Amino acid sequence: MKSSLRSIGDTATRFGLDTHVLRHWEDKGLLQPERDGADRRRYGDDDLVRIAVILRSKAAGMTLDQIAVLLDDDHGPRRHAVLQEHIAELDRRMAEMQLSRAMTVHAFECEAHDVTRCPGFRSTIQDVLDGTAAWPGTQALP
Structure with missing residues (x-):
């Protein structure tokens, strides 16, 4: 079953974030949302899990660099x-x-x-x- 995809606005609202935060995390390599035909970001269930991990890790005091290592399969x-x-x-x-x-x-x-x-x-x-x-x-x- 394919997960439903959400816009950046809907995704940001779901987590109480500004959209620029999700863009920043994407720039840092923490997120890689799909893109639709108009090149708009579309966030799936796996992206939501990554966002939850980022939020919980930040709340625990981890830096974005530490979180990047945590989420990277090659490290x-x-x-x-x-x-x-x-x-x-x-x-x-x-x-x-x-x-x-x-x-x-x-x-x-x-x-x-x-x-x-x-x-x-x-x-x-x-x-x-x-x-x-x-x-x-x-x-x-x-």
Whole structure:
């Protein structure tokens, strides 16, 4: 059974995107929609799957270059390296989010007028105060 083909406008609307985004992704090699007799883009079910993968991957913090490797059949070994790096980055971000959540919960529940003077609150940021917290693009202080 042949999938139904959709216009760029219908496809963009379905995903809450502007049409220029789909054109940009096509320019980057992430999408290759069919063309009709008037050279208009026509998006099929496989294109919709690729768009969903792109959106979910971007939401997870992947770059378009990383996504291109993920979607390219010729990058098997490189795909694994890119995904391994991304998994490590997700783990780092999740750990940072857990620390941030603990700080936020303490601030919410804290009865101190100034949470920055609360010893319990300070314990949630001790790694930052000690200079042992590693931030992306920076190094901890010696």
